[in-house]
Structures are given as structure tokens and as C-alpha cells.
Amino acid sequence: MPKSISKLRIATYKRQQGRCFYCGLPMWLKNADELTAEYGVKASTVVGLQCTAEHLVARQDGGANAADNIVAACKTCNGRRHRKAVPLSPENHRRRVRARILGGKWHPQALVQLLHDRAP
Numbered sequence: 001m002p003k004s005i006s007k008l009r010i011a012t013y014k015r016q017q018g019r020c021f022y023c024g025l026p027m028w029l030k031n032a033d034e035l036t037a038e039y040g041v042k043a044s045t046v047v048g049l050q051c052t053a054e055h056l057v058a059r060q061d062g063g064a065n066a067a068d069n070i071v072a073a074c075k076t077c078n079g080r081r082h083r084k085a086v087p088l089s090p091e092n093h094r095r096r097v098r099a100r101i102l103g104g105k106w107h108p109q110a111l112v113q114l115l116h117d118r119a120p
Contacts, residue, residue: 005065009053012072020049021090022077022097025107025115027051045111048076056090076107 010029018026028034029051032043039046054073057063071090073081081093088096100106 005053005070008065008067008070009051009072011067012053012070013051016072018051019072020051020074020077021054021071022073022081022094023101023106024098025049025074025112027072027074039114041111041114045108048074048107050075052078054078054081054090058087 013027013029018029020027026035026038027049028046032046032050035041035046035049036043051072052075054071054077055063055065056069056071059065063069077093077097080097081087081090087093097106101112106112
């Protein structure tokens with residue numbers, strides 16, 4: 001019996017130590033205060049870092065709600081992957097995201113710097 005997507009998201013979030021599969025930044029699971037308190041930023045700054053369950057193989061393409069098909073991704077990375085008519089593969093999207101972050105594009109650069117500087 002498949003697990004609920006909510007339980008899979010939480011388990012994957014924990015397995016990935018609270019970091020986005022694509023950008024590697026910390027995410028919040030239940031409340032933005034999880035990040036605002038730790039990093040001293042406004043909730044509006046981290047709204048895009050909300051944890052979502054990302055299907056590596058989309059359900060419409062036969063992907064299941066199964067642990068081996070779900071990763072935790074921030075709302076920004078998950079949403080941007082699916083903006084294209086034909087989304088990039090998870091691996092190619094991850095490379096694209098990481099390259100754009102290095103180029104100062106994707107998440108606000110000040111936020112990226114703050115989160116990386118204070119990473120555990």
C-alpha cells in the first residue's frame with residue numbers, strides 16, 4: 001500500500017537533512033519560522049524554500065507515490081522544473097539550478113550567501 005504523499009515528503013525531508021534536492025539550500029517543512037529564527041530573515045524571504053514532494057518520474061508518466069520516486073525539493077525548484085512544456089530530467093534540472101546559483105541567479109543572491117555561510 002503506498003504511503004501518503006505527506007508522509008513521503010516528511011521522510012524524504014529528513015533523509016536529505018532538510019536540504020533541497022536541486023539547489024541544496026535548507027527548506028522549511030511546516031512553518032517558515034523554522035528558517036526565519038535560525039537565519040534571522042523575514043518569512044517573505046524564505047517563502048520559496050517551502051518543502052514540497054517532487055516526483056522524479058511524474059505521476060502522469062507512470063511515476064508512483066513511492067519512496068524511490070520522491071525527493072524533497074523547495075517550492076521554487078519544483079515549480080520552475082515544471083514550467084517548461086517538457087521538463088528537464090531531475091539530473092539535468094539539478095545541474096541547471098546549481099549553475100544558475102553559481103551565476104547569481106535563481107534564489108536571491110543575498111539569501112543564498114547567508115544560507116551557505118551559516119550552513120552546519
